[in-house]
Amino acid sequence: MSERTDALARDGVLLARAASGFALPVIDVTHPRFAVPDDDASVGALRRAFMENERGHARAPRFLMRWIIASAARKSRFLQAVFNPGATFLDGITTYAMKLGEANLLPPFDGEVDRSFARSPHVTCLRLRMQQTAALIADAAARELSEMPGRPLHLVDIAGGPAMDAVNALIFLARSAPELLGPVRIVVLDPDESGPAFGAAALRELAQPGRSLHGLDVSMQRIAYDWAATAPLDDCVAAATASGAVIVASSEGGLFEYGSDEAIVRNLTSLHAAGRGARAVIGSVTSGDEHRRRMVAESSVKVIPRGLDGFAPLAARAGYAIARSRPAIVSDQVELVAVRSEGE
Template identity: 35%
Template sequence: MKKRVEEKRKIPGVCYAFSDDGVELPVPDVTHWAFLLDPGEEELRRREVAYLEGMRRWERLPSPVRRGLSWFFQRRSLLARAGTGTEGSLLSGMNTYLMKLGPRPLGKGYASALDRKVADELPPFGVRLRLRDQACLVAEALGGLLETGRTGPVLLWNIAGGTGMDSLNALIRIRKERPELLAGRGVRVLLLDSDEAGPRFGSRAAEALRGPGGPLEGMDLEVRRVPYDWTNPSDLRRIRDREGTPWAGSSEGGLFEYGSDEEILSNLEVLGEIAGPGFFLTGSVLRDNEVTRVMGRNSRLAIRCRGVAGFVPLAVRSGWEIRRILDGPTIHSLLLGVAGRGTPV
């Protein structure tokens, strides 16, 4: 880790952890006022119109001007650099993480006024809503499993898990709303990822959350990376044999947003084979609308705007069904269960 840059203006009640670059970053807690989101239809529509109008002006600019402005923004904005990527790439776990912080929690030691402006635009706002919705789905479904009286440590798999914030925020929600469900119970979160930096930060974030005064204070919690490439789904069986049968799975901003149809099908088929009783899976799918199509045209990232209509046939073919959908302006958050098996929600 590089020389540490401490956050000097910490938000009360928010935990902090250091990145590999030595920067102290806030850990999102979707129940804390600094990260709380509850936009109404009017606000969402206003944000959508503003984004589309801005992008139409951008697309009318000559290509050389756009290239020059892009260079300028990337030089001066951490978030602009984070969202650029290379052709056909995936947004890394740490770059995705920065999108989840929002304008207020971005620290002055590493973020600029331009960063705060970018953080309040529709695409990062949609990512923050995705975190809220994914955490909600995991918390409700996992709470249902815990109510059945299952014993033993809770094992959560997070595919393309990055920093694992959806899993950690689900635990925060359960701890605050139904603390008896997790009392005395160990929890293991496995971040199935080919990247290392995001999971390393996720582990440090978990330690901060379970430290004195944290929302998961004293919890028997382990967060660690397990190397995984979703192009080789047969590895899921080996992970199950080595680590144990997972209670639940999730993939926020991962497999369903970037994976090909064949990759999604093969992963769902293997997960359906190894899933234990009550196993559920949450994931996010990019909407197929004007906003996401504009996003796709102006991004080098390998995003796939398949929408629910494009995803349902993949789920059905692989033996799954959608149990619940939470809609955001750019992203659908889904709860899936194996067809014919119950999910406690």
């Protein structure tokens, strides 16, 4: 075992194995190694660091920045993924590894350039994004279960990768309100197998005796999914409602950031199911400010910086309204609640 792996073990950090064979720490945002400060002062400081980083990039000649990035990318799996001209989105495992934090990186993501990248304000924003999403999921699930504790809970995660937003929501609930939890099913709708496979391995580690999810009836299922064709989601929602389950859906760094307007409306309509489906949907919405738009324009990763003002009308078309949001500079994490029409 490496010195870093030994340190993680001493701090009680769990490891799970990815399909490729390497082991990665299991993110638990209630653990000091993974928690990101989310108070107003800390978020303000992160915003200032982010803007200073952006100003530094803007001052450098564009040709020089391209050369620097190309040179660094040869030594960094993170930069290879972010600036790969052929990639329009980040794969689930690489995105997950970025959220580990510099001190928790293990091979093959622990090169010097990778560690430097992991320290950047932008990556800290991604870590905060997941933490905020998990907290919103937990709050919504607790609210929905409060009237009928022990009712089955289905956490539907669209483009969820390892679904660590849903897994961490369960960690929150297991710590704060275990009496609410009955059978829990995490359903990951994702075209990729490797991310959900790692999430399932992480869930198994967390369920071992003496660990945070031990004793809970929790399972994870991955369904191959393309958000342009919602039939699998329709079936998933129908099965959950038929079983009497509470449905809380989420998509962190997924549908609301990369999806077209029509795809967002179509998926939210499926989740709404004419008022019978998910009462709450949590997700991240890419910021629409000028700095974020410039970053998107310079990257091959094509999120859509529509901002809350551009997103809210799409949610309304599907029967949802934004109940609250939490900022993480590069995105806003939103909780949507179903709005029932007079005929429902």
